[in-house]
Amino acid sequence: MRDFPGSPGTMTGLILRILQFVFAAVSIASMASTAYFFKFTAFCYLIASLGLQITWSFVLALIDAYALVKNRALKNSLLISLFVVGDWITATLTLAAASSSSGVAILYFNDLNICGFIGECQKYQLSVAFAFLSWITVATSSLIMVWLLASG
Amino acid sequence: MRDFPGSPGTMTGLILRILQFVFAAVSIASMASTAYFFKFTAFCYLIASLGLQITWSFVLALIDAYALVKNRALKNSLLISLFVVGDWITATLTLAAASSSSGVAILYFNDLNICGFIGECQKYQLSVAFAFLSWITVATSSLIMVWLLASG
Numbered sequence: 001m002r003d004f005p006g007s008p009g010t011m012t013g014l015i016l017r018i019l020q021f022v023f024a025a026v027s028i029a030s031m032a033s034t035a036y037f038f039k040f041t042a043f044c045y046l047i048a049s050l051g052l053q054i055t056w057s058f059v060l061a062l063i064d065a066y067a068l069v070k071n072r073a074l075k076n077s078l079l080i081s082l083f084v085v086g087d088w089i090t091a092t093l094t095l096a097a098a099s100s101s102s103g104v105a106i107l108y109f110n111d112l113n114i115c116g117f118i119g120e121c122q123k124y125q126l127s128v129a130f131a132f133l134s135w136i137t138v139a140t141s142s143l144i145m146v147w148l149l150a151s152g
Numbered sequence: 153m154r155d156f157p158g159s160p161g162t163m164t165g166l167i168l169r170i171l172q173f174v175f176a177a178v179s180i181a182s183m184a185s186t187a188y189f190f191k192f193t194a195f196c197y198l199i200a201s202l203g204l205q206i207t208w209s210f211v212l213a214l215i216d217a218y219a220l221v222k223n224r225a226l227k228n229s230l231l232i233s234l235f236v237v238g239d240w241i242t243a244t245l246t247l248a249a250a251s252s253s254s255g256v257a258i259l260y261f262n263d264l265n266i267c268g269f270i271g272e273c274q275k276y277q278l279s280v281a282f283a284f285l286s287w288i289t290v291a292t293s294s295l296i297m298v299w300l301l302a303s304g
Contacts, residue, residue, distance in 0.1 A: 040263055042255035095244065096251040103194035103252030104259050111192055150302035 006144040008060070008083060009067035009074035013141075017061035020137045024050040024057065024094075027130035031101075034120040042100040043124070046131060049097035053134060056090045080149050087142035094138055098131035158296040160212070160235060161219035161226035165293075169213035172289045176202040176209065176246075179282035183253075186272040194252040195276070198283060201249035205286060208242045232301050239294035246290055250283035 005012040028050050037043040060083070067074050074080075105124045108115055115121035157164040180202050189195040212235070219226050226232075257276045260267055267273035 041258045092247065095247055099248040099251035100255030100258075103255035106193045106252075107256050107259070146298060146302075150298075 004144055004148060006141065007074075007148050008064055008080070008145075009072065010064075011068065013144075014061060014064040014068060016137055016141050017057050017064055020057040020134055020141070021054055021061060023130045023134035023137060024053045027127045027134060028054070030123050030130065031127040034123045036120065037124075040104055042097075042104045043127075046097040046101045046127065049093045050131060050134065053090050053094050053138065056086055057138075060086075077149070080145060084142065084145040084149055087138060087145050091135060091138040091142050094131065094135040098128060098135050101131065102128045156296055156300060158293065159226075159300050160216055160232070160297075161224065162216075163220065165296075166213060166216040166220060168289055168293050169209050169216055172209040172286055172293070173206055173213060175282045175286035175289060176205045179279045179286060180206070182275050182282065183279040186275045188272065189276075192256055194249075194256045195279075198249040198253045198279065201245045202283060202286065205242050205246050205290065208238055209290075212238075229301070232297060236294065236297040236301055239290060239297050243287060243290040243294050246283065246287040250280060250287050253283065254280045 004010075006016055007013055028047055031037050031043055031047055034043075037047070063074070066072075101124070105121065105128050109121050109125065156162075158168055159165055180199055183189050183195055183199055186195075189199070215226070218224075253276070257273065257280050261273050261277065
């Protein structure tokens, strides 16, 4: 297994994990700070899904940091397979959550044009935008993992 | 490259492509038969995205059928790479479309409980369900393609 930028135990890998964590945290914070998010199934699902995403990214960031500090390579095929499966599951859930929430946010903001009435649309939009950013970073990690496993 | 069930040029591969095509077609037909789908951005995106999905699955089904009739194996690495990229792009778009539409459909059916007023909710739900079925079959194809490429 060669060392790609972004593979586990490298500095770029750690930065990717931290970005995933931060984007997901901003998304959850923005959504949770609204008064009526619990009335929308899609927004509750976003929080649940990004909660899982945060946990996963946090654990992987810890593993990356440990490997960096101890200067140990993480090139075990079994470990990488586990990362691939976890990354794909969280990436799929995050994309589904971001998309369903964006469907609802666009409905209120564009289609019905009743955002003044709801009053919290900016926060919904911010949350959806950060959820998509989080998905992009997880998808990048997943692709790197698959590539690493395939080339190993 | 070994012969997995579902790899291009096999009968199971052809069946998977036909299923993708049929599920996406039913989803589009169900959505397009409603009177007000064009008022919802999410539903228009569903039709556009599944339109791409149908085209992709149809072309791949033709290639599979040709390979089966001519009894020729499709084991070119470059061709499989192209299938992998295409499958992942269409799978991502289909999942995003199905999720955003399901967000809106659940909003009307569950959260707001105004489906009687809209009157076309069953068709929206049917369309979303078939979009998800289509996504499951494309995701299966994508995984088989990645596996095939990785093991080749």
